[in-house]
Amino acid sequence: MFIHKGRNLDIVNQVEIISPFLKIKADLDKITYGLAVLDLVDKVSQESEKNPNLFVLLISALEALEQLDKNIELFYAAFQLKLMAVSGYLPRFSDCVNCRDKLDDLENLKFSFEGGGILCFNCGTADSFAYNISKDALCVLVELARASRDKIVKIQVSDETLKEISFLTGRYINYHLGSRIKSMEYVEKIKG
Ligand SMILES: [Zn+2]
Structure with missing residues (x-):
């Protein structure tokens, strides 16, 4: 990629596509999640500041999306947690x-967005x-925060727990990024 320094904005002159992510492009759900990933990464990046951890997270998230055929919603929740970790907001679970x-005792607990855990x-x-958080949702969140792609595929959760996890991670990230994120609303729509 060649970047020419402009007066206010830099100008991209040439790009070379290294990975075309064809499976993402062919699947509307994957496109929606992919856009949400890009949108969130954009929200936490600072212009002109290097952030290698964020870059690695972005690439591995897109690669995961390209390859995953199941548990995409769980993968997205894991991505959100890891994004919060990179930004210094990983919730305390222990x-x-x-x-x-x-x-x-993991019963009768609450998840405080303001308290960060x-x-x-x-x-x-x-x-x-x-918000109330169930024992099952908490256990899965703890696992997701450090799970690799291969592990995420193997995690099994009930629809109810998945719904709870998606709700909590989505709201938590919204709380810390401070604004309603458009692409996340699309994600919520495709989940019905
Ligand atoms: Zn206490």
């Missing part, structure tokens, strides 16, 4: 964000905007 007690049963009222 202890309560209010009292710091270890979360041994889980509230134990005793601290549930510390954030009145916190």
